[in-house]
Amino acid sequence: xxxxxxxxxxxxxxxxxxxxxxxxxxxxxxxxxxxxxxxxxxxxxxxxxxxxxxxxxxxxxxxxxxxxxxxxxxxxxxxxxxxxxxxxxxxxxxxxxxxxxxxxxxxxxxxxxxxx
Amino acid sequence: xxxxxxxxxxxxxxxxxxxxxxxxxxxxxxxxxxxxxxxxxxxxxxxxxxxxxxxxxxxxxxxxxxxxxxxxxxxxxxxxxxxxxxxxxxxxxxxxxxxxxxxxxxxxxxx
Numbered sequence: 001x002x003x004x005x006x007x008x009x010x011x012x013x014x015x016x017x018x019x020x021x022x023x024x025x026x027x028x029x030x031x032x033x034x035x036x037x038x039x040x041x042x043x044x045x046x047x048x049x050x051x052x053x054x055x056x057x058x059x060x061x062x063x064x065x066x067x068x069x070x071x072x073x074x075x076x077x078x079x080x081x082x083x084x085x086x087x088x089x090x091x092x093x094x095x096x097x098x099x100x101x102x103x104x105x106x107x108x109x110x111x112x113x114x115x116x
Numbered sequence: 117x118x119x120x121x122x123x124x125x126x127x128x129x130x131x132x133x134x135x136x137x138x139x140x141x142x143x144x145x146x147x148x149x150x151x152x153x154x155x156x157x158x159x160x161x162x163x164x165x166x167x168x169x170x171x172x173x174x175x176x177x178x179x180x181x182x183x184x185x186x187x188x189x190x191x192x193x194x195x196x197x198x199x200x201x202x203x204x205x206x207x208x209x210x211x212x213x214x215x216x217x218x219x220x221x222x223x224x225x226x227x
Contacts, residue, residue: 044217109158
C-alpha cells in the first residue's frame, strides 16, 4: 500500500484564490519532505525542502511567498499556492525519505492543479 | 545541483522485446535510483543501486552502475504493454538530502 498520501488528488480553482495541498507519511515519520512540480511531458523539478520544526528551504527561482510550506508535524507537510494563476497549473508531487543512508524516496500520488 | 541526462528520450518497442535506457551524470553520488511514472500519476520506486554496487536485479529489471563512466542503465527484459510509462533516474547524495531527477525516457511497448 501507499506510504505517502496526497490530498486532494486534483483541484480546479479560480485565478487569484489559494489552494492547499497536503502530504502525509502514513506509516513512518518524516522530518523532511520534498515538494516537486512537473509540467506536462517534463521531468520533476524540486521546488522546496520541507523541514519539520523549521523553515522550508526553497530552490532558486521558487517564490517562497507564493508557495507557502508548513511542516506541521512529523507526518504532515502542506503546500499552499497563494493567489494562483493559470501558469501555476501543474502536477505537484511530494516525497519523503524513508530513512537510512540510501535516501530512497517514497512519493505521493501527486495533485493535479488547474487554475482557470 | 546536477541533473541526470537520460537516453533515449523516447523508445518504442514490441511486446516481448528488451528495453534499455541510460542515465549519465557528472558528479559523485551516494546512490542512483530508478523510478517509473505512468501518465498523470505519481512515481513508483523501482530500484536503488549504491555507488559501491555494479549490478542489481529485481524481477525483469536489471540495473547497472559504472561510477568510472558516471553512467547507469536500466534494462527491462521481456517487456509488456503494462511497462509503458516514463522512466526516470534520480541521483541520490544519500541520507535525507534531496534527490535530483533525470530528464526521463518515455517507453512505449506495443502489444
